[in-house]
Amino acid sequence: MTDGFFETLESLRHHIGDCRRCALGDTRLKLVFGAGDPGADIMLVGEAPGRAEDLSGEPFVGAAGKLLDELLASVGLTRGQVYIANILKCRPRGNRDPLPAEIDLCAGFLREQVRLVRPKVLVTLGNHATRFILGTQAGITELRGKPVVLGEATVLPVFHPAAAIYDRSKREVLFEDFRAIAALAGGTARQSAEEAH
Ligand code: SF4
Known part of the structure; x- marks a missing residue:
């Protein structure tokens, strides 16, 4: 479900509001929309908020977020230079896997985020994000x-x-794959600059 098309990430966030389209809206503490540079070349997509994200309203905080920061720093990037979002914007209790019905109801928001950010490199983090974005059942x-x-x-x-x-x-x-991500983003940027001449 997309609920329409939006001009900016802010207008999409405003539209989502205090969402209760699925039952996760009743149990979350904070909706985790996404964060980072709205014009980033690199967009990272995860599965769903965990406990730390539910508390803070920010994606990828806690231990996994710390490792993500290290991975970005290893290729000279900060969070402010990429865009990070999840398939589900609200935490499934007990960190269980997202249900297909929840993904159906929520994933339109992520699709709209991808359309607005228009990243050159879309990094899928783990099985759920990869299967959703690529429409495959193959494993990570x-x-x-x-x-x-x-x-x-x-x-x-x-x-x-x-x-x-x-x-x-x-x-x-x-760490090896993040070097590939940086190379892909640099390569596509270089290619675009060459095409412009
Ligand atoms: S998970 Fe998505 S669809 Fe469900 S309540 Fe949260 S924002 Fe709405």
């Missing part, structure tokens, strides 16, 4: 690190930072 272990061109963006699936907090091998793979 199979898909990670393999770029897929989707419309104007290149999608790059990577492990979810939460899965890598205590897994050294996944951490190393994530």
